[in-house]
Amino acid sequence: MQYRHGGSEQNYFFERNEYIDCILRCLITYANKRVIVLSTFDPDCASILRRKQTLFPVLFLTQGEKSDSPQFLDVRTWSINIGLCFIVAEHLSGLAAPAIDIIADKDFVKHVKDNGKLLFIWGDEANDKDVSKCLIDLKVDGLIFDHAAELRDEQSTTENLFIAEEREELEVLNSFRERQLEIRHRQLLQELESLQTARETSNSSTAATNPPARSFGNIYSISEQCAIDSNFKDFM
Numbered sequence: 001m002q003y004r005h006g007g008s009e010q011n012y013f014f015e016r017n018e019y020i021d022c023i024l025r026c027l028i029t030y031a032n033k034r035v036i037v038l039s040t041f042d043p044d045c046a047s048i049l050r051r052k053q054t055l056f057p058v059l060f061l062t063q064g065e066k067s068d069s070p071q072f073l074d075v076r077t078w079s080i081n082i083g084l085c086f087i088v089a090e091h092l093s094g095l096a097a098p099a100i101d102i103i104a105d106k107d108f109v110k111h112v113k114d115n116g117k118l119l120f121i122w123g124d125e126a127n128d129k130d131v132s133k134c135l136i137d138l139k140v141d142g143l144i145f146d147h148a149a150e151l152r153d154e155q156s157t158t159e160n161l162f163i164a165e166e167r168e169e170l171e172v173l174n175s176f177r178e179r180q181l182e183i184r185h186r187q188l189l190q191e192l193e194s195l196q197t198a199r200e201t202s203n204s205s206t207a208a209t210n211p212p213a214r215s216f217g218n219i220y221s222i223s224e225q226c227a228i229d230s231n232f233k234d235f236m
Contacts (some may be wrong), residue, residue: 001042002073020048035166037142039096039120043076047090057093059120060086064101067123072095080108094118096144099125099135109138120166122143143163 007043027036039059046071049232060076062083063069071078072176080097094117102108103126110118125131126145135143141181144159 004071004073014015016042020052021044024049025054025125028053031056037093037120041072043074043086046087046092050090050092057118059094059096059118060092061096061122062098064098066100066104067098073214083112084112084115084117087160089116094116094120094141096120096207098120099123099145100129102135102138102140103131106138108138112122113139118142 003009018039026136031164036056037059038049038056039061041050041061041063043060046060049056052123060083062077062080063071076082080095080101086092095112097108097119099121101120109119120142121135121140122144126135126143131173132143132145163225
């Protein structure tokens with residue numbers, strides 16, 4: 001990327017599509033269930049990453065206005081407010097902003113949340129434990145800093161965002177499966193009731209078309225009486 005006051009970040013350049021394809025191919029093949037977030041200072045790379053896949057969240061890294069790092073020529077990197085407009089326009093997952101800019105403008109966290117985006121914080125200032133606690137109290141979604149284990153040792157009520165999302169997805173999936181099982185169970189009961197009703201109807205129809213056999217006892221008695229009378233006449 002070109003610097004705002006002349007020069008460039010490097011003397012040779014990768015073709016963005018080929019470069020990003022190599023990264024995504026590796027991630028999709030070997031990431032498995034790892035929680036991975038993609039971030040870049042290059043606005044064009046961020047847009048390409050978003051368009052090429054939806055498996056991994058994409059964050060746009062911005063240097064802000066108070067950082068000592070030299071600014072890039074691309075206006076989209078100049079401030080956190082411009083960065084927010086960019087991620088909203090490009091439908092990125094969120095913004096990674098310098099800690100010093102967020103500490104100076106704490107209301108910015110609310111602006112990001114109101115737009116439904118993630119806010120990660122980076123910078124040397126985030127290495128300070130008090131600053132980190134302050135940022136956590138502001139409800140930022142992630143901190144990028146050194147010695148994270150030191151802060152991790154303390155009890156924290158903040159749940160890992162991506163683990164929480166995975167848990168919620170599993171809960172929704174399990175709930176869906178339970179509803180499907182309940183629906184299938186009701187369908188089976190209805191089918192059994194229908195079969196039972198059909199069987200009872202069939203038995204009733206059979207009984208109606210086949211009445212009980214009539215008794216021929218009287219007929220036999222009359223025939224026998226006729227035979228006796230005939231024999232008696234012959235005898236006389």
